[in-house]
Amino acid sequence: MTRHRLFYMALILILAIVLLFGVWFVMWWTLQQPKAHPLAGQAKPDESAEELLKRTLDTPEIVTNLYSGNFIRIQFKLVLDSKKTREELETRMFQVEHAAIALLSSLTPDDIRGERGLRNVEEKLKARINALLPTGRVERVITTKKMVQ
Structure with a gap:
């Protein structure tokens, strides 16, 4: 019985790590600096x-x-x-x-x-x-x- 218990604890730990990594990756991906839209940025700095x-x-x-x-x-x-x-x-x-x-x-x-x-x-x-x-x-x-x- 301890063998099954150890197996389930290891499985839960691995799933928790994968879940945390997934959450971290999604947050990292969405918080990256957005790339400028190709239509943006036509004016030079300080240009009227x-x-x-x-x-x-x-x-x-x-x-x-x-x-x-x-x-x-x-x-x-x-x-x-x-x-x-x-x-x-x-x-x-x-x-x-x-x-x-x-x-x-x-x-x-x-x-x-x-x-x-x-x-x-x-x-x-x-x-x-x-x-x-x-x-x-x-x-x-x-x-x-x-x-x-």
């Missing part, structure tokens, strides 16, 4: 809204066919690293439009669907525009209008 606006640029509304035959009407706001980059991109806007059309024409509506799809398009477009710039860079591409038909 007016200063941020001076280094953003709106693309014209772009209408093009998707790979699937559907069409998309879309517009972007480009957050740039400086006013000088804004001036550079204003003169290269036709190249920005071409980069957007080339990217969008290789996608289907499913590729653009949802937050993840939209973020993917924004990141790819950002990389293509940055490749056009000899100096400066696009910090973020934000979709301001989107309609797929």
Whole structure:
């Protein structure tokens, strides 16, 4: 009988340790610093809204066919690293439009669907525009209008 009693006590002790570890892990996991949302943190420290606006640029509304035959009407706001980059991109806007059309024409509506799809398009477009710039860079591409038909 003492053997069974010793076995049950050991089993209870092991279960208690596993339970405590589980509680500790859940608390540790939930109390970690949350990662910044990809849409957050556009302004530089100590930058006013007016200063941020001076280094953003709106693309014209772009209408093009998707790979699937559907069409998309879309517009972007480009957050740039400086006013000088804004001036550079204003003169290269036709190249920005071409980069957007080339990217969008290789996608289907499913590729653009949802937050993840939209973020993917924004990141790819950002990389293509940055490749056009000899100096400066696009910090973020934000979709301001989107309609797929």
